[in-house]
Amino acid sequence: MEKIKRNILLNPGPATTTDSVKYAQVVPDICPREEEFASIMRTLRKDLLKVVHASADKYTSVLFCGSGTINIDICLNSLLPANKKVLIVNNGAYSSRAVEVCEYYGLPHINLKFDVDKLPDLELVEKTLKENSDIALVYTTHNETGTGILNPVKEIGALAHKYNAAFIVDTTSTLGMRPIDIEEDNIDFCMASAQKGLMAMAGLSFIIGNKEIIEKSKDYPKRSYYCNLYLQYEYFEKTGEMHFTPPVQTVYAAVQALKEYFEEGETAKWQRHLRTFEAIHKGLAELGFKNVIKREWQAGLVVSAIYPDDKNWDFKKIHDYCYERGFTIYPGKISTTNTFRLCSLGTIDVRDIEDFFVVFRQALEHYQVAIPVIYK
Numbered sequence: 445m446e447k448i449k450r451n452i453l454l455n456p457g458p459a460t461t462t463d464s465v466k467y468a469q470v471v472p473d474i475c476p477r478e479e480e481f482a483s484i485m486r487t488l489r490k491d492l493l494k495v496v497h498a499s500a501d502k503y504t505s506v507l508f509c510g511s512g513t514i515n516i517d518i519c520l521n522s523l524l525p526a527n528k529k530v531l532i533v534n535n536g537a538y539s540s541r542a543v544e545v546c547e548y549y550g551l552p553h554i555n556l557k558f559d560v561d562k563l564p565d566l567e568l569v570e571k572t573l574k575e576n577s578d579i580a581l582v583y584t585t586h587n588e589t590g591t592g593i594l595n596p597v598k599e600i601g602a603l604a605h606k607y608n609a610a611f612i613v614d615t616t617s618t619l620g621m622r623p624i625d626i627e628e629d630n631i632d633f634c635m636a637s638a639q640k641g642l643m644a645m646a647g648l649s650f651i652i653g654n655k656e657i658i659e660k661s662k663d664y665p666k667r668s669y670y671c672n673l674y675l676q677y678e679y680f681e682k683t684g685e686m687h688f689t690p691p692v693q694t695v696y697a698a699v700q701a702l703k704e705y706f707e708e709g710e711t712a713k714w715q716r717h718l719r720t721f722e723a724i725h726k727g728l729a730e731l732g733f734k735n736v737i738k739r740e741w742q743a744g745l746v747v748s749a750i751y752p753d754d755k756n757w758d759f760k761k762i763h764d765y766c767y768e769r770g771f772t773i774y775p776g777k778i779s780t781t782n783t784f785r786l787c788s789l790g791t792i793d794v795r796d797i798e799d800f801f802v803v804f805r806q807a808l809e810h811y812q813v814a815i816p817v818i819y820k
């Protein structure tokens with residue numbers, strides 16, 4: 445195998461991958477309707493359950509062809525019974541995306557908004573549930589990737605269940621990195637796409653959720669033809685296949701990535717992401733950058749830094765300087781503050797971050813940005 449140029453992606457996914465995952469896509473052509481391919485997907489579905497410690501009796505995983513947002517769309521449009529409401533516990537850009545999905549489908553919903561740099565107020569969540577007995581779904585985001593804040597999903601899930609609602613969590617930027625135990629964390633549905641925590645390729649997404657609820661949703665209003673959870677689940681159960689053409693080569697990459705995931709191990713992998721995250725903090729602190737989110741609230745995967753008040757600071761120029769040298773940095777996702785993000789996703793480690801900060805410092809010096817950086 446020829447070595448492929450290794451880029452260090454510090455954006456919040458797609459992540460840096462191994463060459464073995466990249467090469468896993470180079471396989472003989474196969475019709476995905478062959479039993480050989482169905483059998484690969486059956487194993488893949490089972491292995492995904494193991495990542496969140498979900499028992500196969502109670503939970504199932506359903507694969508889709510699409511980027512991670514397809515999961516948000518599918519969960520919301522498929523799992524809401526008629527005449528019921530969704531409660532979105534919203535403190536960031538990804539939960540706001542769920543609100544937009546509700547708006548597009550015309551789903552009755554409550555957008556319970558909190559500041560993007562604060563944790564949601566659980567008393568207010570409970571009060572809302574108490575006052576609205578027609579809430580059937582509670583929705584939130586585990587790690588709000590736009591800022592890096594970690595939401596208390598276990599506590600929100602407990603409240604959802606206390607008021608007989610199902611709990612959906614967007615775990616796209618934690619699954620396969622920060623350990624999740626679906627049952628213990630009070631989650632009924634979680635989700636991710638292959639290009640994030642699993643360090644595979646974009647194009648394959650999956651929902652892991654409670655089988656009984658999916659089976660019940662058979663009788664819920666059908667709001668989408670392509671993106672319906674029950675229909676895809678039923679087709680998988682009957683035939684072992686996706687209803688429509690799967691992303692064939694991407695599936696092979698995901699299978700290889702999962703093999704590498706189990707070889708590295710849940711704990712070791714999380715420790716690696718965590719020390720990479722610490723190295724990012726160390727590098728930023730040495731240059732004087734400030735964080736958006738309180739350190740103890742961060743999920744350990746995304747660092748949001750505030751732009752310095754320096755007339756020579758130009759994110760685009762700094763980005764381009766780093767990009768040309770193999771390091772990708774990423775803008776923030778907060779409308780009110782100018783921020784950029786550095787993330788510890790992917791097959792990267794402390795050494796890569798140290799290499800990055802050599803280049804990043806050079807970029808600041810090159811454009812005459814003061815070090816340590818200045819804030820007014």
Ligand SMILES: *Cc1c(COP(=O)(O)O)cnc(C)c1O
Pocket residue numbers: 456457511512513514538585587588589614615616617637640
């Ligand atoms: C990346 C991400 C998604 C999915 O984004 P796509 O661009 O559709 O892949 C959804 N939710 C969260 C929290 C994410 O980090």
